Amino acid sequence: MLLEIDTxxxxxxxxxxxxxxxxxxxxxxxKVAESLPSVRQLADELGVNMMTISKAYTVLKKEGYLLTDRRKGTQVAPYPKKTDSFAREYQQQLALLTAEAAIHGLTPEEMVKDVVNLFTEFRKDESV
Known part of the structure; x- marks a missing residue:
């Protein structure tokens, strides 16, 4: 996993x-069930504080993207189901992004094309 940090x-x-x-x-x-580096290991690789990695992992666990097991460590969770809180956050983020796109002159057709292209790219591996 290659992460790029912009300080x-x-x-x-x-x-x-x-x-x-x-x-x-x-x-x-x-991939689902893939083991991730330990907090310490990832902090060393990225050159950041361990608490920063711990906070990222904690947020990802809370959102349902990661699981932690004492024996297996931190792993990618199965895809989480849509929740009410996710739906609210999604709508808020989409509204903001749509507003910015409109301000910058993008057309609805351009936005739909972009969304379809991105969604297709994200779902290229239908086995998940």
């Missing part, structure tokens, strides 16, 4: 890690 970004590092792991899961780079 100059206004986005917190734990959020960058969270977002990249979700993208990795959706793109099939991280």
């Amino acid at each position: 100059t970004s206004a986005t917190p590092i734990y959020t960058q890690i969270r977002d990249q792991m979700i993208l990795g899961i959706a793109q099939g780079d991280l």
Whole structure:
């Protein structure tokens, strides 16, 4: 798993890690039941504080993307089901992104094309 951290970004590092792991899961780079590096190991690899990795893992676990087992360590969870809280967050994020797209002059057709292309890319591995 290759994560890229931008230390100059206004986005917190734990959020960058969270977002990249979700993208990795959706793109099939991280498979269900795949073991992830320990907090310490990933912190060493990325050169960040262990608490930053721990926070990213905790958020991902809370959201249902990761599972932790004392014997097996941290693994990618089966795809979580849609929840009410996810649906609310999704609608909020979609509204913001749509507003920005409209402000920048994108057409509804361009947006739909982009969404279809991305969704197709994320679901290229139908075995998940």
